[in-house]
Amino acid sequence: MKKNKTIPEQIWQFFCSARLAxxxxxxxxxxxxIGTVVLQNGAEEEYIxxxxxxxxxxxxxxxVDDMYHAWWFLGLIVILCVNIIVCSIxxxxxxxxxxxxxxxxxxxxxxxxxxNLEIFPVKKTLLSLxxxxxxxxxxxxxxxxxxxxxxxxxxYAEKGRWTxxxxxxxxxxxxxxxxxxxxxxxxxxxxxxxxxxxxTLDTAILVxxxxxxxxxxxxxxxxxxxxxxxxxxxxxxxxxxTIIEDGKEILTEDILVNHPLTYKGINIFQSSxxxxxxxxxxxxxxxxxxxxxxxxxVKIGEEFQLPDEETIFKLEGFLPHFDFNGxxxxxxxxxxxxxxxxxxxxxxxxxxxxxxxxMRKGSFAFVIKEAEQKHYTGLHITKDPGIWYVYAGFILMxxxxxxxFFMAHESYFIEIETTGELSSNLYVSGTSNRNSHxxxxxxxxxxxxxxx
Amino acid sequence: MNSSFLLSSTTFIYALATVFYIGSFxxxxxxxxxxxxxxxxxxFLDNSAGIIMRWIESYEMGYGHAPFSNMYESxxxxxxxxxxxxxxxxxxxxxxxxxxxxxxxxxxAIAYAxxxxxxxxxxxxxxxALKSNWLIAHVITCFLGYAGFAVSFGFSIMYFxxxxxxxxxxxxxxxxxxxxxxxxxxxxxxxxxxxxTIGIITGAVWxxxxxxxxxxxxxxxxxxxxxWLIYAIFMHLRIMRGWSGKSLAYISILGFLAVLFTYFGVNxxxxxxxxxx
Numbered sequence: 067m068k069k070n071k072t073i074p075e076q077i078w079q080f081f082c083s084a085r086l087a088x089x090x091x092x093x094x095x096x097x098x099x100i101g102t103v104v105l106q107n108g109a110e111e112e113y114i115x116x117x118x119x120x121x122x123x124x125x126x127x128x129x130v131d132d133m134y135h136a137w138w139f140l141g142l143i144v145i146l147c148v149n150i151i152v153c154s155i156x157x158x159x160x161x162x163x164x165x166x167x168x169x170x171x172x173x174x175x176x177x178x179x180x181x182n183l184e185i186f187p188v189k190k191t192l193l194s195l196x197x198x199x200x201x202x203x204x205x206x207x208x209x210x211x212x213x214x215x216x217x218x219x220x221x222y223a224e225k226g227r228w229t230x231x232x233x234x235x236x237x238x239x240x241x242x243x244x245x246x247x248x249x250x251x252x253x254x255x256x257x258x259x260x261x262x263x264x265x266t267l268d269t270a271i272l273v274x275x276x277x278x279x280x281x282x283x284x285x286x287x288x289x290x291x292x293x294x295x296x297x298x299x300x301x302x303x304x305x306x307x308t309i310i311e312d313g314k315e316i317l318t319e320d321i322l323v324n325h326p327l328t329y330k331g332i333n334i335f336q337s338s339x340x341x342x343x344x345x346x347x348x349x350x351x352x353x354x355x356x357x358x359x360x361x362x363x364v365k366i367g368e369e370f371q372l373p374d375e376e377t378i379f380k381l382e383g384f385l386p387h388f389d390f391n392g393x394x395x396x397x398x399x400x401x402x403x404x405x406x407x408x409x410x411x412x413x414x415x416x417x418x419x420x421x422x423x424x425m426r427k428g429s430f431a432f433v434i435k436e437a438e439q440k441h442y443t444g445l446h447i448t449k450d451p452g453i454w455y456v457y458a459g460f461i462l463m464x465x466x467x468x469x470x471f472f473m474a475h476e477s478y479f480i481e482i483e484t485t486g487e488l489s490s491n492l493y494v495s496g497t498s499n500r501n502s503h504x505x506x507x508x509x510x511x512x513x514x515x516x517x518x
Numbered sequence: 519m520n521s522s523f524l525l526s527s528t529t530f531i532y533a534l535a536t537v538f539y540i541g542s543f544x545x546x547x548x549x550x551x552x553x554x555x556x557x558x559x560x561x562f563l564d565n566s567a568g569i570i571m572r573w574i575e576s577y578e579m580g581y582g583h584a585p586f587s588n589m590y591e592s593x594x595x596x597x598x599x600x601x602x603x604x605x606x607x608x609x610x611x612x613x614x615x616x617x618x619x620x621x622x623x624x625x626x627a628i629a630y631a632x633x634x635x636x637x638x639x640x641x642x643x644x645x646x647a648l649k650s651n652w653l654i655a656h657v658i659t660c661f662l663g664y665a666g667f668a669v670s671f672g673f674s675i676m677y678f679x680x681x682x683x684x685x686x687x688x689x690x691x692x693x694x695x696x697x698x699x700x701x702x703x704x705x706x707x708x709x710x711x712x713x714x715t716i717g718i719i720t721g722a723v724w725x726x727x728x729x730x731x732x733x734x735x736x737x738x739x740x741x742x743x744x745x746w747l748i749y750a751i752f753m754h755l756r757i758m759r760g761w762s763g764k765s766l767a768y769i770s771i772l773g774f775l776a777v778l779f780t781y782f783g784v785n786x787x788x789x790x791x792x793x794x795x
Contacts, residue, residue, distance in 0.1 A: 084759060095748055099740075300645065302646055464719065
């Protein structure tokens with residue numbers, strides 16, 4: 067060992083230790099707890115109220131209010147990644163020679179000394195036993211290597227040398243899915259879009275900074291439905307959407323929670339809903355003098371002449387909270403009456419009290435017959451070009467874990483020694499790079515077959 | 519015959535199995551543990567029938583979903599997964615004494631489901647977000663993972679009560695060899711780790727198809743990651759740093775505490791997407 071290492075060598079050494087991996091994992095596990103206890107992405111006042119100013123400054127200094135995106139937390143993940151890559155490069159060069167040897171060799175002395183060695187006599191000749199063993203090994207394990215000396219035959223077979231790659235697959239999968247997450251956060255976006263029924267929009271609002279983002283196409287919400295169970299819990303939200311590009315309707319599809327729509331790499335999810343202002347109302351109009359009623363459907367912004375042919379009614383708008391002498395009467399249409407002398411005044415028509423306008427005792431009374439309850443659909447819109455890396459990472463991780471934990475590089479050694487004309491001694495042992503108990507069971511099974 | 523009868527009877531059958539295992543150990547009677555195993559298998563069949571009945575009943579009620587949607591159902595399934603895992607181990611390794619450390623866990627999970635007043639056994643309809651085939655894959659794999667960790671926890675306890683001296687007169691001297699305990703603990707951690715990994719992944723894929731984000735640092739997700747990290751540490755310590763025995767058993771116990779917190783603690787103490795389950 068050289069005593070004086072250059073600085074790059076020292077850095078390399080630092081990152082290729084398994085101890086660093088363990089420490090990083092421990093710190094990641096411990097610090098992850100913080101974010102589950104301290105409120106994340108809350109408002110400043112919430113922290114100050116709960117922790118006081120002193121602690122709030124500390125929280126701010128270390129970004130604990132958004133700790134999973136804080137520089138130090140991401141730094142830990144970077145350290146882990148560098149650690150994994152350096153460790154893998156360092157070890158792979160040795161493992162590679164084991165996995166792809168020029169020639170498979172084995173050391174009989176090593177196998178004779180193994181703890182799981184079983185020795186037993188069999189009343190058969192060397193030749194017949196040797197054939198039998200060869201058949202057994204090639205059937206259950208793999209190609210058999212044979213070494214013959216005058217009085218004995220050694221047979222060796224192995225399988226699963228490649229399974230030593232498993233752990234590298236797991237580590238690669240981690241790097242792959244973390245890079246997928248990075249690609250997603252750099253080149254993708256997450257946005258929300260509230261779309262009233264019947265409306266078309268081509269811009270969503272980014273979640274992180276509330277800035278608008280152009281989608282490159284328009285979405286029209288044709289219809290939104292919500293179903294409830296008898297218990298009152300929501301059963302299903304469904305939006306019927308049409309994608310419009312360059313003025314052409316491209317496709318129309320229903321989306322539900324768990325059934326998003328994807329178009330040109332942009333995913334559209336059903337995430338919430340709410341009530342949208344109705345855009346028209348059906349009114350029953352009572353004249354003061356003749357008492358006859360007239361029914362008319364008016365759109366917001368529309369105006370029409372009343373039966374006296376002098377007064378004009380205009381439907382001006384819709385308010386979610388209509389204030390009447392300091393009382394909130396809830397959702398209401400706002401109308402304006404323009405009299406023949408040009409004088410005009412506003413009236414409120416609350417949905418909750420359809421005959422409210424009769425109390426005004428004006429020359430005409432407006433009663434709400436029907437106002438269609440409209441909804442808006444809450445869409446979550448994402449673009450994530452990293453998702454395929456993440457999914458590839460997921461698949462590799464499962465395969466890698468399976469190979470690493472449930473498969474092994476196993477070698478079997480069987481030596482047959484002649485002890486008489488019709489009798490031989492058998493020596494059976496084996497090695498495995500993991501699960502030595504499982505191997506012991508397999509060796510015993512093999513012995514059981516050979517004993518006949 | 520309805521599911522709630524089947525599942526409450528399961529609780530008592532598992533209790534009986536536990537009593538047999540304890541009895542076999544205390545009186546050193548092998549026949550008692552054989553009986554314990556048979557009773558445990560009967561309980562397991564009853565448990566399975568109960569889960570299937572509940573599934574059918576949910577269809578009869580018009581909700582039609584797999585019985586994995588709330589705390590009660592998950593606890594019942596937790597018992598089932600520990601039981602099937604243990605039955606497999608006893609059949610493979612033929613060491614009935616370890617049943618002493620596992621059967622109480624099987625019993626406790628289902629007993630908690632039946633007797634905790636806050637746990638409702640009512641079959642309720644599914645929220646829109648839960649209506650997905652990923653629900654079944656996610657729950658089954660997560661609970662197989664939890665079961666692996668629970669069993670490895672049971673084995674880890676043995677490190678602390680088996681006497682060091684092989685000539686010891688203590689009733690705990692009969693426990694399996696150190697080598698086997700070590701092997702079994704590791705095998706169960708590995709099993710749990712694989713399934714927790716798949717469980718987290720299926721959850722992420724599901725979340726991505728339901729909400730458009732595969733990872734949101736929701737407390738349940740974060741705690742499952744913490745659990746995953748602890749067991750990852752366990753394996754690196756064992757394989758790369760050569761840890762074994764008692765010191766490793768501490769990590770396995772710590773890991774199981776993290777499992778318990780992920781499972782119960784998060785629901786009671788922290789809020790998030792999983793607060794319904």
